[in-house]
Amino acid sequence: MEDRIRKILTDCGRLSVPTQGLGAQDNLYEVGLSSLATVNVMLAVEEAFDVEFPDNLLTRRSFESISSLASVVNGLKPPALTS
Template sequence: MEETTTAALEPAVREILLPLLGPSTDPAGIGPDTDLWQAGLDSLGSVSLMAGLEDTFGIEFPDALLTKDTFSTVGRIVAALDGLVRS
């Protein structure tokens, strides 16, 4: 995969994430620190999100990052991805 900058990660995460939150979610209301679980993300959605990110970025989340905390905000997802796509 081409080198991906941190700035490019957030839009890609949002593109995969927002459809999983449902049509009633206002995309403008989902900021980097918004609690995604309160915004409507559930365990099935988090698995779909993880799979979509792995496919998009050609990475695999290690077991240590498969936590509710990792997928709790866009900012935390971007931070996890940043470490994975650069390694």
């Protein structure tokens, strides 16, 4: 999942540094993520992972790092069905 999020950030985040050089906890806003880019990242994440961000998760904290984004996506995905 982290690799897919890095790809989305590379394509949509307009960051000032390559995503491969970022740690999972690094603050994305400190490396150039803007509010406009956040919207683009959100839309791309929703499409890539087939999830929808509810209003209560449209916060700076949700998009602050690769780790926080992955955590939000994991929380939005329905639990896997077991046979």
